[in-house]
Every structure is written in structure tokens, then in C-alpha cells.
Amino acid sequence: MLGRPASASLHPREKSFIMKVALLLLATIAAASAQLEPWCRCAAFVTYEYMEMMVYEAPEVIIDSCEADGAKQCKNRCIKELNEISYDGDLWAMTEKGITVGQHVCTHLSRFFITFFHNHVIYGYYEVCGGAWQYAGVQSQQMLCCNGGEHEHCVA
Incomplete structure (x- = not known):
């Protein structure tokens, strides 16, 4: 058999090599985790049948922390973003x-073969550091109605 017995000790060069590999692995893990900055996501959703559908997502932004102060910062940025892109x-x-704005949403929904969509409010949500989506306190002024993928006035 070519290997050495299990009871034989490692050569000093082998020990040194294993230690260097272990240190390099730990350094790589530490560097990767250090690059993870707290982040915020912001999106608009509509309820469709038994699920929520994202109809808009803002670019991810860096926030100060994943704690309460970061969540407040995220919520405020999300409210501002959603109000700006949707004209309040x-x-x-x-x-x-x-x-x-409604036609943008109807066009987006039609890409998922949802062409008839009536009397739904669009709600804004934010997400902090990969946590649960939280309601941002913003919503559309009108109900959304799409008929054949075209935005139209809702009739009750």
C-alpha cells in the first residue's frame, strides 16, 4: 500500500501547508462576510388571486444598519421612491x-399573461437586509383595472 499508516505524524512541510490553506480559507470567508453591507429593497405589489405580485422594484440601496434605525431609513427612502415614480x-x-403609471403596471402584468385585472390597489413595501416585506404606508390613489392589458377606468 502506498500511503503511510494512520499513526504516522505529518511532515513539518505538510503541517505548514495545511495551516496556510486553513488560514487562507478563513481569510477568504472573513473578507466575503465583511463586504456584506446592510441593504434595502423597495417594491410595489398587487394582490392577485392568492398571491402578491411585484409590479415594480426600485434599485437596491445601502443603508446604515439592519437594526431599527436602518429600517426607518429604508422605509423613508421607499416612500420617497414610490411617490416620485408614481406621482404620489x-x-x-x-x-x-x-x-x-397604470399602463406601466398593466403592461408588466400582461407579460405574465394577466391581462384582465380589476379593482385592485397597488401597495408599497420595503425589505431590510433580507427580512420580511413590510408595508411602507403608501398605496395607489385609484384602483387598478386592466382590460386586455390596457389600463382603463374601473367600474364598480
């Missing part, structure tokens, strides 16, 4: 592209 939740506001 007005689904009938015209965007720079010449279509309504």
Missing part, C-alpha cells in the same frame, strides 16, 4: 414616455 400613487398620471 396617481395611476392616471402621464409618464415621460407618454403613457400612464
Whole structure:
């Protein structure tokens, strides 16, 4: 058999090599975990049948911490972001592209083959450091109605 018996001790070079590999592995893990900064996600959702569907997600932002102060910072940034992109939740506001905010949402839903969607409110949520989504306290001013993928006024 080519190997050495289990009772034989390692050569000093082998011990040194194993220690270097172990230190390199620990250093790599420490460096990777040090790069994880607290982050915030912000999105708009609608309820569809038995699930929530994300209809917009803002770019992720770095916050100060994953604690209460970071959560407050995240919520405030999310409220500001959602109000800016939706003209304070007005689904009938015209965007720079010449279509309504609601049409953006209807177009997004139609990509998932949801073309008929009636009387739903869009709600804003934020997520801190991968935790649960939390309601940001913002919602659309009107109900969303899509007919064949086209934004239209809702009829009760």
C-alpha cells in the first residue's frame, strides 16, 4: 500500500501547508462576510388571486444598519421612491414616455399573461437586509383595472 499508516505524524512541510490553506480559507470567508453591507429593497405589489405580485422594484440601496434605525431609513427612502415614480400613487398620471403609471403596471402584468385585472390597489413595501416585506404606508390613489392589458377606468 502506498500511503503511510494512520499513526504516522505529518511532515513539518505538510503541517505548514495545511495551516496556510486553513488560514487562507478563513481569510477568504472573513473578507466575503465583511463586504456584506446592510441593504434595502423597495417594491410595489398587487394582490392577485392568492398571491402578491411585484409590479415594480426600485434599485437596491445601502443603508446604515439592519437594526431599527436602518429600517426607518429604508422605509423613508421607499416612500420617497414610490411617490416620485408614481406621482404620489396617481395611476392616471402621464409618464415621460407618454403613457400612464397604470399602463406601466398593466403592461408588466400582461407579460405574465394577466391581462384582465380589476379593482385592485397597488401597495408599497420595503425589505431590510433580507427580512420580511413590510408595508411602507403608501398605496395607489385609484384602483387598478386592466382590460386586455390596457389600463382603463374601473367600474364598480
